[in-house]
Amino acid sequence: VQLQESGPGLVKPSETLSLTCTVSGGSISSSYWSWIRQPPGKGLEWIGYIYYSGNTNYNPSLKSRVTISVDTSKNQFSLKLSSVTAADTAVYYCARGQRGGDYWGQGTLVTVSS
Amino acid sequence: QSVLTQPPSVSAAPGQKVTISCSGSSSNIGNNYVSWYQQVPGTAPKLLIYENNKRPSGIPDRFSGSKSGTSATLGITGLQTGDEADYYCGTWDSSLSSGGGVFGGGTKLTVL
Numbered sequence: 001v002q003l004q005e006s007g008p009g010l011v012k013p014s015e016t017l018s019l020t021c022t023v024s025g026g027s028i029s030s031s032y033w034s035w036i037r038q039p040p041g042k043g044l045e046w047i048g049y050i051y052y053s054g055n056t057n058y059n060p061s062l063k064s065r066v067t068i069s070v071d072t073s074k075n076q077f078s079l080k081l082s083s084v085t086a087a088d089t090a091v092y093y094c095a096r097g098q099r100g101g102d103y104w105g106q107g108t109l110v111t112v113s114s
Numbered sequence: 115q116s117v118l119t120q121p122p123s124v125s126a127a128p129g130q131k132v133t134i135s136c137s138g139s140s141s142n143i144g145n146n147y148v149s150w151y152q153q154v155p156g157t158a159p160k161l162l163i164y165e166n167n168k169r170p171s172g173i174p175d176r177f178s179g180s181k182s183g184t185s186a187t188l189g190i191t192g193l194q195t196g197d198e199a200d201y202y203c204g205t206w207d208s209s210l211s212s213g214g215g216v217f218g219g220g221t222k223l224t225v226l
Contacts, residue, residue: 034215043116044159044202046215057212093158099204099215100151102170104158
């Protein structure tokens with residue numbers, strides 16, 4: 001199983017960050033899938049997860065701004081984070097499991113700056 | 115401020131043993147499985163231990179995990195220079211209605 005994040009590396013303040021994770025080598029329709037981020041030089045922060053059926057669970061501190069969705073036909077799941085600020089600058093990882101797990105993407109750096 | 119508490123750094127000589135602690139509460143470690151991850155700077159975290167003490171295929175038995183009450187411990191024996199990395203514990207926190215994933219702040223391992 002391989003995961004690959006894709007999306008813009010630069011987002012303006014107050015706009016929406018959008019990332020997609022493409023799963024290959026296995027079906028997305030068999031597990032939970034999560035997003036985790038890591039600000040530069042800091043630790044890991046759980047963003048949320050989605051089950052292939054569409055059930056979601058989000059970090060309470062981000063819940064008002066986060067949407068995670070799944071497209072089983074494309075074997076992809078996506079993250080949207082609205083009203084971003086500089087504090088949302090981080091490497092964003094997608095992973096299999098509810099809070100990370102055995103397979104992770106390589107991560108993608110998203111910088112919030114005008 | 116992370117929900118789970120880890121020492122910022124640990125160090126030991128090659129061939130020695132080191133332990134990394136992860137302290138939490140009854141709402142997280144006390145009632146949920148703990149995972150451990152190894153992260154070499156610039157790369158994604160790698161799962162070392164899941165369900166407190168199980169190793170995924172390919173992880174050498176030099177790595178071990180244990181849990182007691184509201185704390186968990188990662189042990190690494192026969193230290194190698196390649197073990198230099200940041201190590202994170204993670205678990206589920208049931209303190210909120212729907213729960214959520216939580217991680218420790220990370221521990222930097224230096225192999226002297």
